[in-house]
Amino acid sequence: MNDHAPSRDERIAGLKGLGTSRRRVEDARFTQGKGNYVDDMKLPDMLFGDFVRSPYAHARVTAIDAEAAKALPGVVAVLTADDLRPLGLHWMPTLAGDKQMVLADGKVLFQGQEVAFVVATDRYAAADAVELVEVTYEELPVVTDPFKALAPDAPVLREDLQGQTEGAHGPRKHHNHIFTWEMGDEDGTEAAIADAEVVAEEMIYYHRTHPCPLETCGCVASMDKVNGKLTLWGTFQAPHAVRTVASLISGIAEHNIRVVSPDIGGGFGNKVGVYPGYICSxxxxxxxxxxxxxxxxxMENLMSTAFARDYWMKGKIAATKDGKITALDCHVTADHGGFDACADPTKFPAGFFNICTGSYDIPIAHLSVDGVYTNKAPGGVAYRCSFRVTEAAYFIERMIEVLAIKLGIDAAELRAKNFIRKEQFPYHSALGWEYDSGDYHTAWDKALKAVGYDALRREQAERVAAFKRGETRKLLGIGLSFFTEIVGAGPVKNCDILGLGMFDSCEIRIHPTGSAIARLGTISQGQGHATTFAQILASEIGIPADDITVEEGDTDTAPYGLGTYGSRSTPVAGAATAMAGRKIRAKAQMIAAYLLEVHDDDVEFDVDRFVIKGAPERFKTMKEIAFASYNQAIPGLEPGLEAVSYYDPPNMTYPFGAYICVMxxxxxxxxxEIRQFYALDDCGTRINPMVIEGQVHGGATEGLAIAMGQELAYDEMGNVKTxxxxxxxxxxxVETPHYTTDHTETPSPHHPIGAKGVGESPNVGSVPAYSNAVQDAFRAFGHIHAHMPHDHARIWKIADGLGLHA
Amino acid sequence: MIPAPFTYHRPADIASALKILGEYGDDARVVAGGHSLIPMMKLRLTAIDHLIDLQGVESLRGIRVSGRDIRIGAMVTQAEILADRALAAAVPVLAEAALQIADPQVRNLGTIGGNVANGDPGNDLPALMQCLDATYEIEGPGGPRDVAARDFYDSAYVTARADDEILLAVRFTAPEGGAAYVKQKRKIGDYATAATAVALVKSGGKCASASIAMTNLADTPVWAQDAGAALVGTDCSPAAVKAAVAAMQEAISPVEDNRGPVDFKRHVAGRLLAEAIATAWSRA
Known part of the structure; x- marks a missing residue:
């Protein structure tokens, strides 16, 4: 035969569907500098805005004199709160149910707060004019410590809330208190701890840091006064939500607002919120x-737009003498800064921090979180993690280590002893979650074997002996981490932001010649959606991924969705994509049956075609079916081949993994120096192994930064030191280690293709691995816990405190 | 990150540069690679009305190696230092130090003149120049003059160079014996948490002479004369090194900053010096 009919395997390979390490289609433009970011936009007559920002962390603003600035050539306007007040836009709602000043309204609450907005014909004139705006400040006492903020005589930060004893999340106990959030059984947990054979206690601080995407936040706003339409291009991780919020607060009808997220240079949570720059523009x-x-x-990015973490987590963990955990208690003092601008689902003011029982079968637990105002920037976003999950994972993975020290047993063994067992899934945690699937013991055993755990422990013991003999000044740390993420927010019944249910969407059009476009409610910031969502669809509808365009980010064309953060794109929009694909396939089946002149039930889907059951040589390819949908009058069927799916997930997904760092x-x-870093991820069904590996490298490198030095540090005057x-x-x-990646695959039982999401796992999982490695290195000398970040000076302090410099 | 308005000058020779400098006085500054000055201007911590770019002054370029006599033009970049084989053969420690400055992008523009003349205590080459007892050639309205590196630095950003003078070149004699530059930093691109330059001569198994200087442990580079003296006549045994470290720690006065507290910096400085002495001794 001259004509080579592709084999079934060849047809599968040709789709580049699920499980293929397909090259990222985005990279051609990104690697050639041909991306199109917001700051690349140039529109005729475009003006440039720049902020006058407060040098003080807490001060009254008694006067603003903008006359000299307005007189500078090129300056068009200088906006202050007084200009925004008549429009009701001097304050704006936050995603957390609080409100935030757009421009300083009588006072400032953090260094870098927006005071006035200068608009000029060129960027340089705007910057020069900023210098000429004279603001008179009257300094007020500064509070940067959330514990001091709750002292009875602490200065009142939010005068606008004075006397309000009820906040967005229940009663306020103090003038700087935002909310208390409680989960679990307080009395039962207290009793279990009181009765326990062993209790370990520790204060674990997860310091304030910042997502610091390479591209900072920004926008271009363009109001067309002829047709009344506002177009807003911006670095938005949730363009549809931004449009709705913009409509609600500006009064412009939603159909007259078009929000576009072009290429985005990283977000990591920093680009979820709504910032004064958008409103002012x-x-x-x-x-x-x-x-x-x-x-x-x-500097503006680091100082003023959404920070992450700043959680003081006081833990108590109880266990039997042989290491079976019996209870966990956690109280968090959460520093939210001057305004509560967390980006959590509305009913979860501390996000999903109640995943803090981790991967362990803990029979009873209690959690309470107090949100507090301080003179720091607002935020509290999920920096490459699901809402407050990396805090939770760090907390439990440190508490496990502290308990292991107290019990005098190996920390790997303690974990294995307490893991939720495979047969316990779906598992109901003491703090209210239903874990969908997992096989922790298999993953843990694989990880320990891969790094040669027992040999590492022997080497570590030998090193300690050599150190004590004066033969070396270097210690060896073995950092263990086993994490369970909770991602894919989320079921509309309990997950919404400002009343918008956290579903997501996909709309598919098949073109006559058999190629397709899929539009989603999410927006890639580097995750590679155009690559991976096409792969999901390729496997669902039998059209090669290379023939599918994926488009996101334009609210005029994309279906409504809640955007990309919290590792929700694959669990939610990925599911919508599969479900929309299945609708396409269902119609294609009817078309195929008509073309083959058989009953619908007599054909079945086979890779890229429908075949007659039992006679696979008689078939219609998806390409043929697509064309037929446009040119055949099929009784009972509308022309065309399109589908849309809005997917409301029945549950979250629970990716997990085992990370080990040798330092x-x-x-x-x-x-x-990191000698070895091993990362095993189980993210359920794997869509694109190469993209997963890239995600793990990126997240583990952010984790490295956070654990080993990255912080937003403030001095007592509220000045940002970093x-x-x-x-x-x-x-x-140079600082980034080599990563060894590995996997197990435990599909999610409720996700259409079993995928769980992976983008954020490596940040969640790696931070405890690095921190535990540092702390483990000093375990032999009596060390229990020290706070991150573990920069050189802080590591030195641990050693110094243990007398190792004597 | 946008500087205030300024006038840009690009003279073609030293005479023109000096003329502009004389004309505008305090309102003018010369710029070499720009890695210190330009960020300060962009942060608006410094406003310069007249910026005099020395990139066009050919006489400030060029490396001359004649035997052990070295002369490096002020506008020679770190990258050019690293690429010059004769220089690397004559003074390997210069390349060792230059390679630890920032990152390749910075080294492509950053110059030896800017590094030593700016008076930033974080810069690496001033301590090395003090260690090697280098001479700075300076020219001003009164003509050229020489200043010893060891006499050049008064306090942070305040040096013996007058506002109307320009550094022409750095001159020194390549050290005999062994030398080393050891630096600790938080990450690539950072200034030193602490760093040290050591040059020593071994003769008959004993240290015949030693020179030690420290980076970023005071508001100027610190030439620790007593620390060097503590090694002379010894075989650089642990006791001698300990004495040198103690003398060095007397001479420095670090301050707490984001790199760490004072005790930490003193301890690190001691450890780095011990390492540098051992390395230099092994090379001597």
Whole structure:
């Protein structure tokens, strides 16, 4: 035969569907500098905005004199709160049910807060004018410590809330208190701890840091006064939600607002919120009738747009003498800064922190979280993790280590002893979650074997002996971490943001020649959606991924969805994609049956075609079916081949993994070197192994930064001490270790293709691995716990405190 | 991150540069690679009305190696230092230090003149120049003059160079014996948490001479004369090293910053010095 009919395997391979390490289609433009980011936009007559920001963390603003600024050539306008007040836009709602000043309304609450917005014909004139705006401040006492903020005589930060004893999440106990959130059984947990054979207690602080995407936040607002339409291009992780919020607060009808997220240079949670720059740009465009661009610089990004973490977690963990955990208690003091602008689902003011029982079968637990105002920037976003999950994972993975020390047993063994067993899934946790699936013991055993755990422990013991003999100044740390993520928010019954249910969507059109476009409610910021969602669809509808365009981010064309953060794209929009694909397939089946002149039930789907059952040589390919849908009058069927799915997930998904870090630490200099980093991820069904590996590398490198040095540090005056990349640690290739990636595959039982999401697992899982490695290195000398970040000086302090420099 | 308005000058020779400098006085500054000055201007911590770019002044370029006599033009970049084989053969420690400055992008523009003349205590080459007892050639309205690196630094950003003078070149004699530059930093691109330059000469198994200087452990580079003296006549045994470290720690005065507290910096400085002495001794 001359004609080679492709084999079934060849047809499967040709689709580049699920499980294929398909090359990222985005990379051609990104690697050639041909991406199209917000700051690449140039519109005719475009104006530029820039902020006057407060140098003080807490001060009254008694006067603003903008006359000199307005007189500068090129300056078009200087907006202050007084200009926004008549529009009701001097304050705006936050995603957390609080409100936030758009421009300083009588006072400022954090260094870098927006005070006035200068609009000019060029970017340089705007920057010069900022210098000329004279603001008179009257300094007020500064509170940067959330515990001091709750003292009875602490200064009142939010005068606008004075006397309000009820907040968005229940009663407020103090003038700087935001909410208390409780889960679990307080009395039962207290009793179990009181009766326990062993109790370990520790205060675990997860410091304040920042997602610091390479591209900062920004937008271009363009009000077309002729047709009344506002277009807003911006770095939005949730463009549809931004449109709705913009409509609600501006009063512009939603159909007259178009929000577009073009290419986004990383988000990691930083680009979920709504910022004063967006509001001011919109107002300035409405006022001037011209497009207005606003782009943060790096210092503004670090100082003013959403930070992450800043959680003080007081833990008590109880166990039997032989290491079976009997109870867990956690109280969190959460520093939210000057406004509560967390980006959590409305009913979860501490996000999903109640996943803090981790991967362990803990019979009873209690959690309470107190949110507190301080003179720091607002935020509290999920920096490459699901809502507050990396805090929870760090907390439990440190508590396990602290307990292991107290019990005097090996931390790997303690974990294995307490893992939720495979047969316990679906597992109901003491703090209210239903874990969908897992096989922790298999993953853990695989990880321990892969790194040669027992040999590492022997080497570590030998190293300690050599250190004591004065033969070396380096110690060896073995950092263990086993994490369970909770992602894919979420079921509309309990997950919404500002009343918008957290479903997501996909709309598919098959073109006559058999190619397709899929539009989703999410937006990629580097995750590679255009690559992976096409793969899901390829396997569902039998059209090669290379023939499918994936488009996101334009609210005029994409179906409504809640966006990309919290590892929700694959669990929610990925499911919508599969479900929409199945609708396409169902119609295609009817078309195929008609073309083959058989009953619908007599054909079945086979890779890229429908075949007659028992006679696979008689078939119609999806390409043929697509064309037929446009040119055949099929009785009972509408022309065309399109589908849309809005997917409301029945549950979250629970990816998990085992990470192990082996670190050399010099006790004199605090210098560390990572000798080995092993990352095993179980994210259910694997869509694109290469993209997964890339995600793990990226997340583990962010975890490295956070654990080993990255922080937003404030002095007592509320000055940001780490406002540039000189001091705010972003690792380069030199500091980044080699990662060994591995996997097990436990599909989610409720997700259409079994996928759980992976983008954020490596941040959640790696931070405890690095931190535990540092702390484990000093375990032999009596060390129990020290706070991150473990920069050279802080590591040195651990050693110094243990007398190792004597 | 946008600087205030300024006028840009690009003179073609030293005479023109000095003329502009004389004309505008305090309102003018010369810029070499720009890695210190430009960020300060962008942060608006410094406003310069007249920026005099020295990139066009050919006489400030060029490396001359004649035997052990070295002369490096002020506008020679770190990358050019690293690429010069004759220089690397004559003074390997210069390349060792230059390679630890920032990252390749910075080294492609950053110059030896800017590094030593700016007076930033975080810069690496001033301590090395003090260690090697280098001479800075400076020219001003009164003509050229020489200043010893060891006499050049008064306090942070305050040096013996007058506002109307320009650094022409750095001159020194390549050290005999062994030398080393050891630096600890938080990450690539960072200034030193602590760093040390050591040059020593071994003769008959004993240290015949030693010179030690420290980076970023005071508001100027610190030439620790007593620390060097503590090694002379010894075989750089642990006791001698301990004495040198103690003398060095007397000479430095670090301050707490984001890199860490004072005790930490003193301890690290001691450890780095011990390492540098051992390395230099092994090379001597």
């Amino acid at each position: 919109i107002v300035a465009s409405i006022v001037t009738g011209k497009p207005v661009k606003w782009i943060e610089d790096r 050399e630490i010099d006790v004199d200099t605090g210098v560390w 406002g540039t990349l000189m001091d705010f640690f972003l690792p380069t290739a």
